[in-house]
Amino acid sequence: MSELINKKVVIIGSGPAGLVCALSCCQNGIEPSDMLIIERESEIGGTLNQCIHSGFGKSYLDEVVTGTELASMLSDGIRQLEIEYITDSTVLSVDKQKRIRVVSPKYGYCTIKAESIVLAMGCREKTKGALQIGGTRPAGVFSAGAVQRIVNIKGYMPGKRTVVLGSGDLAMIVARRLVLEGGRVVCVCEPKPYAEGSDENIKECLDDFDIPLYCSHSVTRILGKGRIEAVEISHVDKRGKIVKGTAKRVKCDSFVYQCGLVPENEIIKDTGIRLDTRTRGAYVNQYFETNVRGIFTCGNAVRIHDLVDYIVEEAQVVGSAVKRYLDNKTEKPERVIRIKNGERILYSVPQHIDVYDDIEDCVIYFRVNGKYKNLLITVKKDGEVIYSREKGSMSWLETGKIQLTRELAEKIGDAKEIVICASEKEDGANIDNNGEDKE
Amino acid sequence: MSVTAYDVAIIGAGISGAITAFQLAKYNLKTVVLEAGIDVASGSTRANSAIVHAGYDAKEGTLKAQLNVRGCELMEGVAAQLGVHYSRCGSLVIGYTEKDLKHLKLLMARGEVNGVPGLEIIDEKRLHEMEPKVSQDAKYALWAPSAGIVCPYDLAYALCENAATNGTKFHFEFKVSKIDYDDGYYIVCDGKKKVKAKYVINAAGLFVDEIAGMVGEKLPFDIIPRRGEYMLLDKGEIKTASHTLFVTPSEKGKGILISPTVDGNIIVGPNANVVDSKLDTSVTEEGLEEIAEGAMVIVPSINLDATITTFAGVRATPTSGDFYIQESKKNKRFIHVAGIESPGLASAPAIGEYVLDILKNCGLELTEREDYIPTRTREGNCKLFYEMSEEERVEAIKKDPRYAKIICRCEMVTEGDLINAIHRPIPAHTIDMIKRRTRAGMGRCQGNYCRARIAEVISSECDIPLSEVKKFYSNSNLLYRKTK
Numbered sequence: 001m002s003e004l005i006n007k008k009v010v011i012i013g014s015g016p017a018g019l020v021c022a023l024s025c026c027q028n029g030i031e032p033s034d035m036l037i038i039e040r041e042s043e044i045g046g047t048l049n050q051c052i053h054s055g056f057g058k059s060y061l062d063e064v065v066t067g068t069e070l071a072s073m074l075s076d077g078i079r080q081l082e083i084e085y086i087t088d089s090t091v092l093s094v095d096k097q098k099r100i101r102v103v104s105p106k107y108g109y110c111t112i113k114a115e116s117i118v119l120a121m122g123c124r125e126k127t128k129g130a131l132q133i134g135g136t137r138p139a140g141v142f143s144a145g146a147v148q149r150i151v152n153i154k155g156y157m158p159g160k161r162t163v164v165l166g167s168g169d170l171a172m173i174v175a176r177r178l179v180l181e182g183g184r185v186v187c188v189c190e191p192k193p194y195a196e197g198s199d200e201n202i203k204e205c206l207d208d209f210d211i212p213l214y215c216s217h218s219v220t221r222i223l224g225k226g227r228i229e230a231v232e233i234s235h236v237d238k239r240g241k242i243v244k245g246t247a248k249r250v251k252c253d254s255f256v257y258q259c260g261l262v263p264e265n266e267i268i269k270d271t272g273i274r275l276d277t278r279t280r281g282a283y284v285n286q287y288f289e290t291n292v293r294g295i296f297t298c299g300n301a302v303r304i305h306d307l308v309d310y311i312v313e314e315a316q317v318v319g320s321a322v323k324r325y326l327d328n329k330t331e332k333p334e335r336v337i338r339i340k341n342g343e344r345i346l347y348s349v350p351q352h353i354d355v356y357d358d359i360e361d362c363v364i365y366f367r368v369n370g371k372y373k374n375l376l377i378t379v380k381k382d383g384e385v386i387y388s389r390e391k392g393s394m395s396w397l398e399t400g401k402i403q404l405t406r407e408l409a410e411k412i413g414d415a416k417e418i419v420i421c422a423s424e425k426e427d428g429a430n431i432d433n434n435g436e437d438k439e
Numbered sequence: 440m441s442v443t444a445y446d447v448a449i450i451g452a453g454i455s456g457a458i459t460a461f462q463l464a465k466y467n468l469k470t471v472v473l474e475a476g477i478d479v480a481s482g483s484t485r486a487n488s489a490i491v492h493a494g495y496d497a498k499e500g501t502l503k504a505q506l507n508v509r510g511c512e513l514m515e516g517v518a519a520q521l522g523v524h525y526s527r528c529g530s531l532v533i534g535y536t537e538k539d540l541k542h543l544k545l546l547m548a549r550g551e552v553n554g555v556p557g558l559e560i561i562d563e564k565r566l567h568e569m570e571p572k573v574s575q576d577a578k579y580a581l582w583a584p585s586a587g588i589v590c591p592y593d594l595a596y597a598l599c600e601n602a603a604t605n606g607t608k609f610h611f612e613f614k615v616s617k618i619d620y621d622d623g624y625y626i627v628c629d630g631k632k633k634v635k636a637k638y639v640i641n642a643a644g645l646f647v648d649e650i651a652g653m654v655g656e657k658l659p660f661d662i663i664p665r666r667g668e669y670m671l672l673d674k675g676e677i678k679t680a681s682h683t684l685f686v687t688p689s690e691k692g693k694g695i696l697i698s699p700t701v702d703g704n705i706i707v708g709p710n711a712n713v714v715d716s717k718l719d720t721s722v723t724e725e726g727l728e729e730i731a732e733g734a735m736v737i738v739p740s741i742n743l744d745a746t747i748t749t750f751a752g753v754r755a756t757p758t759s760g761d762f763y764i765q766e767s768k769k770n771k772r773f774i775h776v777a778g779i780e781s782p783g784l785a786s787a788p789a790i791g792e793y794v795l796d797i798l799k800n801c802g803l804e805l806t807e808r809e810d811y812i813p814t815r816t817r818e819g820n821c822k823l824f825y826e827m828s829e830e831e832r833v834e835a836i837k838k839d840p841r842y843a844k845i846i847c848r849c850e851m852v853t854e855g856d857l858i859n860a861i862h863r864p865i866p867a868h869t870i871d872m873i874k875r876r877t878r879a880g881m882g883r884c885q886g887n888y889c890r891a892r893i894a895e896v897i898s899s900e901c902d903i904p905l906s907e908v909k910k911f912y913s914n915s916n917l918l919y920r921k922t923k
Binding site for chain 1: 568671675718721722723726727744746748776797829836837843845848849851853883884887891895905906911912914915916917918920922923
């Protein structure tokens with residue numbers, strides 16, 4: 001039979017969520033020797049290790065660093081505290097009894113019995129299957145994340161003449177990277193009428209490197225038998241439909257696409273953890289605890305984040321919540337407040353608040369379902385507005401925050417449910433409402 | 440230069456060539472398989488519906504009807520012998536109208552004549568109990584419990600691996616361009632290489648007509664390349680259907696089907712469009728729309744957003760409508776296995792028997808090998824990590840720690856599995872060859888995560904530079920150049 005190991009806290013995944021959570025567990029008094037981090041790559045740090053661009057750590061470090069710098073700072077912290085981690089190790093399954101099956105060069109095929117688990121597996125990229133591009137299936141077609149790893153970690157180029165589909169931040173950063181490595185990016189196509197990424201990235205990654213951005217254009221066909229030889233690019237109308245007969249052939253030897261990220265929660269299907277169809281992550285309370293007591297989750301496994309800063313915030317909350325759970329496992333909430341998504345709200349996290357003695361200060365994160373110019377965010381209880389804040393312009397790509405303060409808690413009182421809403425102020429014309437099924 | 444002499448040369452390593460090689464491997468014969476592609480199952484066998492049809496489609500009295508029913512019966516045994524995933528899930532042909540019901544009755548009568556066991560026409564109540572997601576408009580169905588599913592390329596690999604284990608030689612990228620006859624031997628050439636054999640099996644799939652032409656023969660029908668496009672859905676959608684679901688056939692053909700696959704995905708397709716090129720396996724936007732529409736007639740709630748990949752295969756459709764398996768009238772000991780379109784996969788085990796009988800009648804002497812190995816390899820039907828029991832996993836890792844390193848996380852494929860595939864009786868040395876043998880890269884992320892990692896394993900195990908590792912074809916390098 002396989003080896004059995006006992007641990008108080010097992011953290012699955014060593015990206016920013018897993019590492020910050022581990023550090024936070026220690027700060028809250030959990031012994032490093034009671035903890036184990038499981039990582040499937042050869043190094044801890046997760047996706048940060050391939051993010052050699054700057055823009056990380058603002059809230060955590062009070063300075064902006066590159067992804068790799070943040071990864072090494074966090075990893076150093078883990079090593080200093082002597083928190084055990086195993087690399088090249090993959091979790092095969094997790095069950096209700098908090099038994100984790102792992103294959104690892106160190107332990108072989110083993111079972112770890114954990115008192116509490118933190119799911120910090122991050123996310124994965126959606127595949128080209130979701131795009132349903134016609135044509136052949138040659139070599140030279142990559143997702144943006146795969147290219148980032150190939151170029152930044154492995155030191156290989158995917159091609160010398162690349163067409164990019166998708167204008168999210170990742171796609172733009174990868175386009176720039178290819179140019180910096182001596183490649184040529186023929187163009188970046190975006191089916192929407194505007195770029196998805198930040199204005200800053202449009203300037204710094206595309207404009208400054210003379211990479212053309214074609215909005216309202218999509219790649220509709222891939223050509224080539226062995227290696228990709230060309231793609232066809234077609235015009236897309238305002239409703240997102242491809243305009244037939246507009247296809248133009250563009251020669252290239254590589255094609256990179258970005259079509260969104262999905263939380264990676266495949267390993268928990270035997271745990272009975274309930275997933276939210278909107279976020280594709282687990283239903284959580286304000287401590288990021290799932291419906292299985294003692295199993296927590298944070299980072300992109302909960303929902304796709306726009307900023308690592310929010311991941312850090314969550315992971316710190318989880319660190320203290322794990323400690324509290326270990327100290328008092330039988331503690332049961334007195335009541336539950338459901339958080340419902342009202343008009344224009346794509347999702348909100350946490351999905352409910354567990355009230356123990358009192359409603360403690362916490363944050364409700366939310367996203368809206370489109371791109372708006374002038375929004376008013378409200379919280380309603382029985383149809384009555386108990387909180388409102390002007391948000392101005394906002395799109396589904398950014399996270400909104402509502403601080404659940406003592407004052408708001410009092411207004412919530414003993415309500416069983418509250419509703420988060422976003423309404424447009426009169427002068428704010430809606431720009432686009434098609435973000436619904438984005439991420 | 441001396442040319443190696445064989446008893447039998449099989450042209451084509453698709454399902455028909457593979458089953459023939461498997462059958463011949465039981466006897467004391469020198470057999471060679473000549474394949475134009477880089478791997479076994481490079482043509483129609485690679486991309487089809489993966490269905491073991493029960494045998495009610497083919498007209499009574501045709502060779503197709505005979506071999507389909509017999510093949511369907513034999514499939515389970517062959518699959519079990521070689522450790523190939525197979526499931527007798529049964530199929531349902533769904534009817535919506537009185538007219539459909541009439542047609543279903545016709546199919547049932549035909550099936551009974553053909554010898555299909557257990558056929559039944561069921562009502563909507565039972566249909567919806569069996570398949571709750573089927574359209575509420577569906578009123579009847581023809582239930583065929585003997586139908587099944589199997590992975591076509593896995594079956595072809597298993598058959599060829601068994602043949603190779605028993606001494607059969609394989610030449611890949613052997614594009615037959617000329618066949619001469621000299622002193623009792625056919626001399627089969629590909630421009631550079633030559634082999635000679637007393638018997639030749641023409642199992643060249645889409646190219647059987649061209650091979651026949653090389654010995655001065657015109658087959659009594661034409662081969663029309665018909666492309667079928669497919670969508671493959673994520674494993675999370677497995678509840679869409681638990682049997683193979685067809686609609687009542689119309690003048691246009693068998694129509695779109697929805698079926699589970701042995702690997703736990705849902706396959707949707709195919710359409711059937713005549714194409715100019717026998718190699719045109721591209722998918723089209725229109726084709727995918729056609730499939731989506733067809734699928735929604737069967738299961739209106741089908742989640743096509745969960746499509747993980749789309750692909751297409753080209754079938755060798757004979758204008759005669761029937762299989763054509765016989766010794767050439769003009770050329771002695773030259774046997775055509777032609778016009779093997781659907782249900783070629785289902786019929787395969789019977790095609791093997793049938794070809795063997797023809798060879799016997801043509802005078803091929805068959806004495807059984809004493810050292811015959813019935814499994815895929817000498818070591819047995821080596822399992823992949825994901826197929827192993829817990830104890831087997833512990834053992835495998837003890838023997839080779841590379842079984843503890845997961846490369847493809849979606850399908851749980853380890854480095855050990857990859858290494859094993861690289862050194863199997865028919866070695867794999869490209870990403871797609873490894874993919875089809877191990878399922879690495881076939882899961883929901885479609886190789887996004889593992890493709891480059893697989894390339895790294897190939898690079899170190901086969902000792903070739905990473906930038907030289909191919910996806911499949913000779914000019915399909917995955918990466919361009921090293922930068923640091």
